[in-house]
Every structure is written in C-alpha cells, then in structure tokens.
Amino acid sequence: MARIDYEDDDTDDLNDDAPPAWRRRAVTAVLALVGLGLGFLIPYTLYLNHQVSEKFGALTWQVPTRVYARPLQITPGVAMNAATLKTELDAAGYREGDGVKPGTYASEGGRWTISSRGYRDVDGAVAPGRVQLTLSGGRVSRLRDGEGERALKVARMDPARIATLYGQRQEERRLVRIDEVPQLLTDTLQAVEDKDFAHHHGIDLSGMARAAMINLRAGETRQGASTLTQQLARSGLLGIGREQTYTRKFNEILYAMLIEARYGKGPILEAYLNQVYLGQRGAQAIHGVAAGAEFWFGRRLDDLETEQVALLVGIIRGPSHYDPRRNPERALERRDFVLGKMLESGLIDQAAHDRAVKRPLGVTETPGSIAANRFPAYVDLVRRQLARDYPTGELQGAGLSVMTAMAPSAQAYAEGSTVRTIKDLSTGKRPPLQAGLVVTDVHSGEVVAAVGSRDPVEHGFNRVVEAHRPVGSLLKPFVYLLAFGNPAQYSLASWVDDSPVTITLENGQRWSPGNSDGRSHGTVRMIDALARSYNQATVRIGEAVGARALADLVHVLAGVRATPNPSLTLGSMDQSPYAMAQLYQFLASGGEIQPLRAVRGVIDEQGRVVNRYDNAPRPAQEGDAIAARLVTLGLQHAVTSGTGRQLVSDGLGRLNAAGKTGTSNDGRDSWFAGWTGDHLAVVWVGNDQNEQTGLYGATGAMRVWSGIFSRLPSAPLEVGDAGLEWQWVAQSNSTDADCPDARRFAFVAGYAPPYQPCPTYDPNQTFVDADGNLVDATGAPVQQERRGWREFFGFGRDEEAAPPADTAPPAPAPAPAPAPPVEESP
Numbered sequence: 001m002a003r004i005d006y007e008d009d010d011t012d013d014l015n016d017d018a019p020p021a022w023r024r025r026a027v028t029a030v031l032a033l034v035g036l037g038l039g040f041l042i043p044y045t046l047y048l049n050h051q052v053s054e055k056f057g058a059l060t061w062q063v064p065t066r067v068y069a070r071p072l073q074i075t076p077g078v079a080m081n082a083a084t085l086k087t088e089l090d091a092a093g094y095r096e097g098d099g100v101k102p103g104t105y106a107s108e109g110g111r112w113t114i115s116s117r118g119y120r121d122v123d124g125a126v127a128p129g130r131v132q133l134t135l136s137g138g139r140v141s142r143l144r145d146g147e148g149e150r151a152l153k154v155a156r157m158d159p160a161r162i163a164t165l166y167g168q169r170q171e172e173r174r175l176v177r178i179d180e181v182p183q184l185l186t187d188t189l190q191a192v193e194d195k196d197f198a199h200h201h202g203i204d205l206s207g208m209a210r211a212a213m214i215n216l217r218a219g220e221t222r223q224g225a226s227t228l229t230q231q232l233a234r235s236g237l238l239g240i241g242r243e244q245t246y247t248r249k250f251n252e253i254l255y256a257m258l259i260e261a262r263y264g265k266g267p268i269l270e271a272y273l274n275q276v277y278l279g280q281r282g283a284q285a286i287h288g289v290a291a292g293a294e295f296w297f298g299r300r301l302d303d304l305e306t307e308q309v310a311l312l313v314g315i316i317r318g319p320s321h322y323d324p325r326r327n328p329e330r331a332l333e334r335r336d337f338v339l340g341k342m343l344e345s346g347l348i349d350q351a352a353h354d355r356a357v358k359r360p361l362g363v364t365e366t367p368g369s370i371a372a373n374r375f376p377a378y379v380d381l382v383r384r385q386l387a388r389d390y391p392t393g394e395l396q397g398a399g400l401s402v403m404t405a406m407a408p409s410a411q412a413y414a415e416g417s418t419v420r421t422i423k424d425l426s427t428g429k430r431p432p433l434q435a436g437l438v439v440t441d442v443h444s445g446e447v448v449a450a451v452g453s454r455d456p457v458e459h460g461f462n463r464v465v466e467a468h469r470p471v472g473s474l475l476k477p478f479v480y481l482l483a484f485g486n487p488a489q490y491s492l493a494s495w496v497d498d499s500p501v502t503i504t505l506e507n508g509q510r511w512s513p514g515n516s517d518g519r520s521h522g523t524v525r526m527i528d529a530l531a532r533s534y535n536q537a538t539v540r541i542g543e544a545v546g547a548r549a550l551a552d553l554v555h556v557l558a559g560v561r562a563t564p565n566p567s568l569t570l571g572s573m574d575q576s577p578y579a580m581a582q583l584y585q586f587l588a589s590g591g592e593i594q595p596l597r598a599v600r601g602v603i604d605e606q607g608r609v610v611n612r613y614d615n616a617p618r619p620a621q622e623g624d625a626i627a628a629r630l631v632t633l634g635l636q637h638a639v640t641s642g643t644g645r646q647l648v649s650d651g652l653g654r655l656n657a658a659g660k661t662g663t664s665n666d667g668r669d670s671w672f673a674g675w676t677g678d679h680l681a682v683v684w685v686g687n688d689q690n691e692q693t694g695l696y697g698a699t700g701a702m703r704v705w706s707g708i709f710s711r712l713p714s715a716p717l718e719v720g721d722a723g724l725e726w727q728w729v730a731q732s733n734s735t736d737a738d739c740p741d742a743r744r745f746a747f748v749a750g751y752a753p754p755y756q757p758c759p760t761y762d763p764n765q766t767f768v769d770a771d772g773n774l775v776d777a778t779g780a781p782v783q784q785e786r787r788g789w790r791e792f793f794g795f796g797r798d799e800e801a802a803p804p805a806d807t808a809p810p811a812p813a814p815a816p817a818p819a820p821p822v823e824e825s826p
Contacts (some may be wrong), residue, residue: 063173063399063605067163067382069406070446070600071121071156074133076143079678079713082135084409085112091160091408093298100146102128103303110135113146117300119158122403122601122612131155138713160408163373163382165396174290175605178270181289182302184347186269188313191345192338194228198265203227203253229256232272278312279319281367286319296324298364306348307356310338311363324363331361376459377436377452378406381578381598384465389602389611399605404598405446410439410679410712414449415456417707422454422685425700431691436463437683437704438581438596439712442675445585445594445615450578461688465578469669469686472571472662473533473643473697474580477587477631478553479569480530480538482545484627487748490541492527492634493729498537503566513539513570516663527745530634531642533661535570542569557593558583571662580673581682587635587658588675590720591620591628626723626748632658633719633746635674644674646698650706656717657709661697668692670700677715681705727752734758 072088074080089105097104099113106113111134118128130146133155143152164172178186190197226234234252259268277285278292286295289312293301296315297308304312314334315322324331336357343353373379382404386395395402418435426433439449452462461467483490498521502512513535515521521534529537542550543566551564554573559582562573575583578596585594594617602611620628635658638644643661647653659674669686670693683701687693693700724746730739736758737744747753 063175063397064171065165065395065398065400065402066161067165067379067402067404068159069162069404069408069411070448071119071126071159074131074140074143074155074157075153076140076151078140079138079715080135080140081138081713082107082110083711084713085135087409087412088160088407089114089157091412092158093160093294093300094157095298100130101303103300110141114155114157115146116155116157120401120603120607121156121159122603122609125607126156126158129155159403162375162404162406162408163379165398165402171285171287172291172295173274173287174294175274175288176270176290176301178266178273180301181273182304182309184306185289185301185304185309185313186273187345187347188309188338188342189273189316190228191341191347192313193231193316195345197228197269200227200260203230203256226252227256228272229259229268232256232268232275233259276316277319278315279323279367295367296363305356305359305362306342306352307335307339307359308362310342310356311335311361314338324361325365328361335361373459374457375406375411375450376457377462377464378404378411378447378450378598380452380462381447381450381464385597385599385613386602386611400610401603403600403603405441405444405448405600406598407448410449410708411451413708413711414439414451414681416711417704418451418454418456421700421704421707425685425695425703430693430695431687431689433685433693433700434463434467434688435683435685435701435704436467436577437681438464438577439679439681439708440581440585440588440596442585442588442678442680445589445596445617446600447581447596447598448679450598463577463684465576467684467686467688468574468576469684470571470664471573471575471580472664472669472671474584474660474662474671474673474682475550475554475568475571475573476533476538477530477635477660478557478583479542479545479550480526480634481587481627481631482549482553483526483541484630484748485623487751490526491745491747491751492525492630493727493743493745493747493753494526495523496526496529496537497540498522498524498529498534501536501539503539503543505566511566513567525743527634527637528642530631531638533638533643539566539569542566554583557586571664577682577684580671581680584673584675584680584682586624587628587631588680589617589620590632591625592617622723629719629722629724630746630748632717635660636717636719639674643698644672644702646702647674647706650710652706652709654716655709655714658717659702659705661702663696666692667694667696670695670697670702672697672701672705674702674705674709675717676709677717679709679712679714681708721746723749725749725752729753730758732759 069091072092094103094105094114097106099106099115102115102117104115111132113130113132115130116126116128119126131152132142132144132146132148133140134142136142143155144150145152194200230252233256274288274290276289276292277287278289279286279295281295286292290301292312292315293299293304293308296312297304299308311324311331311334314331314337315324317334321327322331322334339348339353339356342348343350348356382402383395386402414437418437422433422435434454435451436453437449437451438447440447450464452458452464452466453460480490498515500512500514500520502510504510515535516533520536524534524537526537526541528534529541547564547566547568550568551562554560554562558575558579560575560579562568565572582596585596586592594615597613597615599613601609601613604610635644636656638661639647639657639659640653644657644659647657647659655676657674657676659672662671662673663669664671668690669684671682671684673680673682675681683704685693685695685700685704695701725748726744726746727735728737728739728742728744729735730742732739733753734742734756735753736742736756739758742758
C-alpha cells in the first residue's frame with residue numbers, strides 16, 4: 001500500500017491558492033513606490049504650501065513710481081485758447097466725446113464741456129466732475145457746472161503722466177482692486193479663458209479631457225486647458241517658470257490646487273488681473289489689465305468700450321501674436337472670436353455684438369503708457385529737487401506718485417520753438433547750435449517747462465543746469481536794481497555818462513570796455529542806457545554801486561557765487577539758464593525771493609502725502625518791490641524801444657513784456673530773459689565747444705522766447721503804482737507836460753522832481769524823443785540823413801542792432817594780455 005504524505009499534499013494545496021511570486025514582488029514594489037512617493041510628495045507639498053504662503057499670502061509687486069504734470073486749473077479770466085486747452089486735455093489722456101463720460105470733452109465754437117476724472121493731489125482728493133466753459137478773447141470768459149446752472153470759481157482736471165521711474169524690472173503696472181474692474185471684463189475673461197473658474201479647485205479635469213480630444217483630432221495644439229489659477233501660477237509670480245516640461249506642469253498643478261485651497265476666488269482673480277502679461281515695448285513689460293488698457297487704448301479701465309474689452313481679453317492668449325499694432329488682422333479675428341463668446345455667454349445681446357464687430361480696433365497709434373522718460377531735462381530737475389529726501393535709487397519702483405509743476409502746453413511750446421528756431425539758425429556758417437531754457441510761473445516760482453537740448457528728448461547733458469556760460473548783459477538789470485535802491489541819486493530819468501571809460505584793475509591792467517555799436521552816446525537817461533544796453537554807462541553805474549554789492553545780491557537772489565570785479569557789471573560770470581531764471585524770478589515776481597521748484601509733492605501708494613514742497617516766498621520788502629518795479633519798467637522800454645523791440649514786430653506787444661538780451665564776447669552765447677504777467681522764460685543758445693555762433697541775444701535766444709509766447713496763453717504784464725509816482729520830465733529837466741520832448745517817468749514816491757515850467761524854444765530847435773527819434777519843438781518828426789554805413793544798414797543803435805543772423809561778427813583784435821571779458825565789444 002502506498003504511503004500517503006499528507007504534509008506534502010497540504011503544502012501543494014496551499015501553494016495552489018497563493019499568488020505567484022512575481023505578483024507578490026510587484027505588489028511589494030508598488031507599495032514601496034507609493035510609500036516612497038508619499039514620502040516625497042507629502043514633504044514636497046508641504047514645501048510648496050509654504051512657498052504659496054510666503055509668496056502669494058504676502059503678495060507684492062514692484063510698482064513703478066509715476067511722475068505727473070500739474071493739474072490743469074481753470075478759473076474765470078485766466079489766459080487760455082482752444083489750441084492750448086486741447087493740448088492740455090490730450091496730454092492727460094482725455095478724448096473727444098460727449099463731454100459726459102469721465103475723461104471726455106466736447107467743443108462747439110468757443111464753448112467746451114469737459115468731464116473730469118477723480119484723482120488725488122497734494123491738496124487731497126479731487127472728485128470727478130463736469131464743467132462748461134467758454135473761451136473768448138484769449139481768456140476763459142465763463143465757467144459753470146455741467147448743467148450750466150451754477151457759476152464756478154475754479155475747476156481742476158486730473159494731470160498728465162509725464163514719466164515713469166522703474167525699479168530693477170522694467171514692468172509697467174497699475175494695481176487695481178477687484179471692485180475697480182468692470183464686471184464685463186471679469187466675466188468676459190472667465191468666459192474665454194476659464195468658464196468653470198467659479199467651480200473648479202485649481203485644475204479643470206473635464207477641460208483637460210476636452211482639450212486633449214480637440215488637440216488629438218487636430219493633430220496639433222489647438223486648445224489649452226490651463227485654468228486662470230494655473231496661468232497665475234506660471235506667470236512668474238511664484239517662480240515656476242514657463243518652460244514646457246513635465247516638472248513645470250506638475251509644479252503648476254500643485255501650486256494651483258494649493259492656492260485654491262488657501263485663498264478665495266476673489267483674491268485669486270484680483271492677483272491675476274494685476275499680473276497678466278499684456279504686451280511689450282522695448283525693455284518694458286506691460287502687466288495687469290489697468291496698464292494694458294492704458295498701453296493699448298490710452299484709456300482707463302472704466303472708459304473701455306465693449307469691443308475694447310473683447311480685444312484686451314483676446315490679447316491675453318498671445319500679446320505678440322495678436323499685437324493689434326503689428327498684426328491688426330489677427331487681432332481683429334481674435335477680438336471678434338471673443339465677442340462671439342460674450343454673446344454666447346449672454347454678456348452682451350445681439351445688437352451690442354453687431355455694433356462692436358463693425359467698429360475698428362480702437363488702439364492708439366503709439367503706446368499710451370509712458371515707456372521712458374519723455375522729458376529728460378524736466379525730470380532731471382525733479383530728481384535733483386528730491387535728492388535730499390530720497391537717496392539715489394529709492395524712487396525707482398517705489399510705487400510713489402510724484403506731483404510736479406510741469407504744464408504740458410508750456411513744455412510743448414518750449415520744445416517746438418527750440419526745435420524750429422535751432423533748425424532755422426543752423427546754417428553752414430555756424431557750428432552746431434545747442435539750447436537750454438526754463439519757463440516758470442511768476443506767481444509761485446514753479447518750473448512749468450524745461451528744455452535741455454536742441455533735441456528735447458535727448459538724455460545726458462542737461463544744459464538747463466549743467467551748461468555754465470558767460471551771461472553777458474543779462475546781469476545789467478541788477479546793477480540798475482542796486483542803483484534804484486538809492487532814490488535820492490538814481491531814477492529812470494537820471495542822466496548817466498556813456499562816454500569812454502577806463503578802469504585800472506587790481507592787477508594793474510587797464511580795462512576800457514566799449515559799446516556794441518562802437519560808439520559813445522554822451523549823456524543819456526538811465527532808462528535808455530538800460531533799454532539799449534549801453535556798456536559804458538552801465539560800468540559807471542556799477543562803479544558807483546560797487547562790484548561787491550552786485551556779487552552779494554547775486555548770491556542772495558540766486559544762491560550762486562560771483563567774483564566781485566568791475567567786469568561783473570557786464571556779465572563776466574558763467575551761469576546756467578536755471579540759475580539765471582532764479583535770479584530773474586525776483587524781478588518777475590515783483591521783488592519776492594521765490595525758490596524755484598519742479599516738485600509740488602509726493603504721494604505714496606495709499607494716497608497719503610509723504611512730502612509736500614510748499615513754495616512760501618518771503619513777502620517782498622517795500623524797497624525791493626519798488627526797485628523791482630522800476631527795473632521792470634525799464635525792461636518794458638527795452639522791448640518797445642530797445643534791444644527787444646523785435647518782439648513787438650512779432651506781434652507780442654499785447655503782452656507788455658519786460659525783457660533783457662545778453663551776448664557774450666565774440667557772439668559765442670546768446671541769452672534772453674523775459675517775463676509777462678504769468679510767465680518768465682530764460683533762454684540760452686550757443687555752442688558746446690564755445691565756438692563763435694554769430695548770434696546776438698535778439699537774433700538767437702529771443703527768437704526762441706518769441707516762438708514760445710506767440711502760442712502760450714499768458715496775461716499781459718502790468719506794473720503796479722504802489723510806492724511810485726509819475727512825473728513828466730523834459731530834456732531841460734522841466735517837468736511841464738507841454739514841453740515837446742517831455743517824457744513820463746516813474747519815481748520812488750517822494751523823490752519826483754518839483755514842477756518847473758517849460759522854457760521857450762527856438763522853433764527850429766530839435767529834440768530826441770523817448771524812442772530816440774528826432775522831433776521839432778511841436779513834437780513832429782524831423783527828417784535826418786543817416787550817418788555812416790552802420791546806420792545805413794540799420795546797425796549801431798544798441799547791442800542787438802547787429803548783422804543778420806547768418807553773419808558772424810568781426811573777430812576782435814588780439815589783446816596783448818588777458819583782460820576781463822567785455823560783453824559785445826565790436
């Protein structure tokens with residue numbers, strides 16, 4: 001009988017029921033891999049969660065610092081014309097429309113309706129509003145509210161953005177809260193990019209499957225499946241990167257799920273709206289829908305039309321591919337696709353859809369946001385003013401709003417006149433010309449315009465502050481200012497000797513300055529010596545008041561040092577246009593010491609004023625104000641009958657401007673400083689290499705000044721009578737108004753000469769009137785023969801009676817030894 005081995009039989013049965021060895025090994029391997037995966041995934045997920053908490057939870061962007069012009073302030077009676085008003089509104093991003101929607105204006109004839117946008121200024125928040133104004137006779141004749149029912153004293157329009165100061169990254173971004181974004185835009189964004197955004201948890205599995213099927217059938221990538229949260233995660237905000245790898249996609253999915261788990265839909269959508277990439281201009285990246293609206297349409301978000309909302313959302317898919325400026329056909333197709341999605345989702349009706357598809361793209365020809373510093377000379381002044389409060393680099397990317405005093409219209413007119421005049425003066429006989437100028441507000445000392453080069457957008461050397469050139473006759477009015485401080489001895493009617501003068505200098509050299517026309521004029525009135533810029537007469541007055549007093553005055557008024565030598569009276573001082581503007585601001589303001597400023601204040605990201613630069617000028621001292629009025633009257637005479645009389649021929653007599661020309665030795669530097677009732681402008685024209693230009697003050701710099709003020713609305717200059725009294729004075733010193741050569745002069749009150757009757761004159765006797773013309777005893781002009789070739793050609797009457805602008809003055813004879821400069825010596 002065979003032996004039955006039960007043990008073996010049991011073993012075989014058990015082996016039959018157990019899984020094969022390979023299966024056991026597979027299960028073990030899977031469990032091991034799962035364990036390893038969980039061991040890696042859990043810590044890695046915790047790490048990513050920490051990253052999300054740090055980066056998204058404390059989300060910050062580098063927001064550029066924006067520099068703004070001054071708000072346009074409109075008051076009844078202020079000087080204004082239609083061209084200037086339009087220039088100001090266009091610069092601030094206003095557009096022609098119905099004048100009802102914020103940021104639009106409408107005009108018909110001289111009547112304008114403007115709807116302003118709210119903004120924050122150094123004086124606080126300014127609410128949006130609508131106004132009606134009427135322009136008439138170069139002024140605002142009427143200002144009322146939007147309904148025309150209530151008269152207004154003032155209206156202010158939000159300012160133009162003139163520059164941007166970026167940080168380490170050239171990112172243009174304007175942060176917005178979710179409730180500041182039009183709902184049509186957020187709904188359209190979800191309808192096009194992520195229609196299940198409100199329901200998914202970071203990833204859209206059904207969307208992935210749907211996109212995979214579409215792409216599989218097409219044989220190429222036709223549709224993406226990334227949610228808005230995934231797009232936000234890979235936007236660079238969390239440092240994932242955009243490379244197409246499985247690792248990047250894996251991280252993106254985990255990030256998206258973690259963000260959704262930690263934060264609500266509102267914060268996620270708001271972050272997306274501020275981060276989304278919408279275009280590029282050079283090195284500048286445009287991020288966020290607010291910056292995108294400004295970049296493509298020159299509008300704020302709430303100003304966008306339906307078709308513009310569609311295009312902005314459509315561009316998100318590929319800002320370069322759908323660039324409406326470079327690829328308008330693609331952009332139009334994409335926009336219409338988005339409009340179809342809006343219709344399909346019920347965001348717009350059929351009528352709105354049909355209207356929108358018929359409209360053009362509506363993008364501006366040039367980007368609406370400021371990609372770079374468009375006004376380098378002015379922004380350089382801004383930086384210099386802020387330097388004491390903000391160390392180098394601290395302004396960039398700080399999200400501040402720098403509120404300046406620039407007037408866009410004044411800046412435009414200053415730039416235009418500089419470019420045109422330099423082009424006209426640039427002949428083959430001249431070296432390359434350059435220019436620098438400053439325009440200020442005479443009431444406040446605010447700098448409203450600055451040009452630092454013949455090419456206004458050129459960066460680098462800013463001639464407004466860095467070009468230190470001999471100022472020539474520009475310093476003469478301050479010699480007279482000092483003299484008028486002694487009213488018992490000097491007045492506009494005082495006689496002064498304009499005969500040859502020789503002064504022995506400290507080094508023993510003898511200095512004998514001459515007049516520009518090569519002639520002496522004998523005994524002349526002080527007002528004529530100033531108006532016609534006679535060197536010899538001015539030197540004698542300077543000797544009387546003292547070079548030290550003149551140097552001290554320059555230091556007090558302009559903060560610059562000057563060497564107190566006799567030649568200082570004729571401008572032997574190198575200074576910049578800015579320094580001379582500071583000096584002349586004293587005269588233009590009526591005797592106030594007004595520090596010039598380009599910045600009015602700085603506002604932080606929360607709208608709080610962190611720095612305010614109030615210009616509180618010292619009230620003019622009575623004596624200073626009276627002396628300044630007398631000099632102003634003398635320089636008004638310079639414009640009507642002296643070195644600046646070409647301004648009257650240019651049609652600017654209506655401004656009653658006061659002005660002074662200046663020319664350095666050999667026609668190297670051309671200067672003009674002039675002011676009206678509202679504005680002062682100081683202009684320099686010359687050559688960087690100090691070569692002769694052949695230009696005088698009136699043939700170079702004054703032409704730039706004339707070009708500015710022929711367009712810039714400005715009030716006429718009116719000199720008050722406070723502290724003055726007027727008296728008629730004849731050549732015989734008679735104060736009888738009936739004398740044929742009597743002229744009316746202003747005197748410091750209490751110092752006018754007493755009445756003296758007019759003597760009896762020979763009927764054949766002749767006199768010289770206020771304009772230098774020969775008249776008889778009745779005041780009628782007397783014909784006279786011209787004397788000499790200079791007068792035959794119209795030269796020789798004053799410093800600006802010079803050869804034509806394209807003719808260089810004769811070179812000076814070589815001197816045996818160096819001597820102080822003599823302005824405009826022949």
